[in-house]
Amino acid sequence: MTFLSGLISFVSSTIYEHWNKYTAKCMIPLMRPFKHPAANELSLERVLYALSDSIRLDIVRQLARVEVATCGELDGGRPKSTVSHHFKVLREAGLVFTKNNGTNHMNTLRREDIESRFPGLLDAILTQKSD
Amino acid sequence: MTFLSGLISFVSSTIYEHWNKYTAKCMIPLMRPFKHPAANELSLERVLYALSDSIRLDIVRQLARVEVATCGELDGGRPKSTVSHHFKVLREAGLVFTKNNGTNHMNTLRREDIESRFPGLLDAILTQKSD
Numbered sequence: 001m002t003f004l005s006g007l008i009s010f011v012s013s014t015i016y017e018h019w020n021k022y023t024a025k026c027m028i029p030l031m032r033p034f035k036h037p038a039a040n041e042l043s044l045e046r047v048l049y050a051l052s053d054s055i056r057l058d059i060v061r062q063l064a065r066v067e068v069a070t071c072g073e074l075d076g077g078r079p080k081s082t083v084s085h086h087f088k089v090l091r092e093a094g095l096v097f098t099k100n101n102g103t104n105h106m107n108t109l110r111r112e113d114i115e116s117r118f119p120g121l122l123d124a125i126l127t128q129k130s131d
Numbered sequence: 132m133t134f135l136s137g138l139i140s141f142v143s144s145t146i147y148e149h150w151n152k153y154t155a156k157c158m159i160p161l162m163r164p165f166k167h168p169a170a171n172e173l174s175l176e177r178v179l180y181a182l183s184d185s186i187r188l189d190i191v192r193q194l195a196r197v198e199v200a201t202c203g204e205l206d207g208g209r210p211k212s213t214v215s216h217h218f219k220v221l222r223e224a225g226l227v228f229t230k231n232n233g234t235n236h237m238n239t240l241r242r243e244d245i246e247s248r249f250p251g252l253l254d255a256i257l258t259q260k261s262d
Binding site: 046048052053054057118120124125 | 175176179185188251252255260261
């Protein structure tokens with residue numbers, strides 16, 4: 001009886017383990033949509049902070065020249081973890097809108113929202129020479 | 132002989148101690164001039180970072196309205212240690228020039244330097260509504 005219950009326990013735990021491995025491999029991760037502040041919630045200080053970093057300024061300058069771009073097209077070969085943080089700051093400031101498109105993140109510059117809230121600000125910054 | 136050398140040692144150390152206390156009281160602390168970056172050394176990212184804080188933005192807005200002001204006139208009743216840090220950030224960004232005048236620090240906005248390096252930037256920021 002002890003041998004039988006041991007055998008059942010072993011078989012069930014083995015099946016459970018393999019099932020977990022199988023599902024972990026096959027599961028497509030659920031991509032939650034990114035959060036973005038509304039245009040009337042944008043903060044001048046947060047926008048200036050987001051643009052006070054040369055990597056983020058470079059991303060915004062690139063996005064100002066194209067309509068839409070993936071993170072990979074904008075990262076300049078920088079490590080993914082670093083770039084992810086910068087995109088988060090840009091999104092939270094309301095400068096960048098990111099949309100999931102399959103496994104890609106498609107980014108656009110929220111030019112109209114920024115312009116309606118802070119007229120002339122973005123051009124005055126992006127036309128300057130930085131370091 | 133031992134008593135005499137002990138007496139001499141006691142008297143000399145007492146005189147030395149009192150002299151130190153006297154000079155410490157009477158010495159006027161030497162105020163070193165503040166360091167400021169040259170106009171051609173100003174960094175766009177550093178200027179934007181300096182203006183990404185509501186207290187510093189408020190100080191710069193006040194300075195834009197007057198020719199010169201002491202730290203006390205600009206601090207809005209905030210603690211001295213907090214305000215000192217903010218003035219340091221503003222000086223290092225090249226936005227504010229601070230000069231010693233007796234025991235006061237006189238501050239001016241480096242409007243011409245900022246304008247020559249980043250045309251239109253300061254007005255585009257200071258005319259915006261912040262939080």
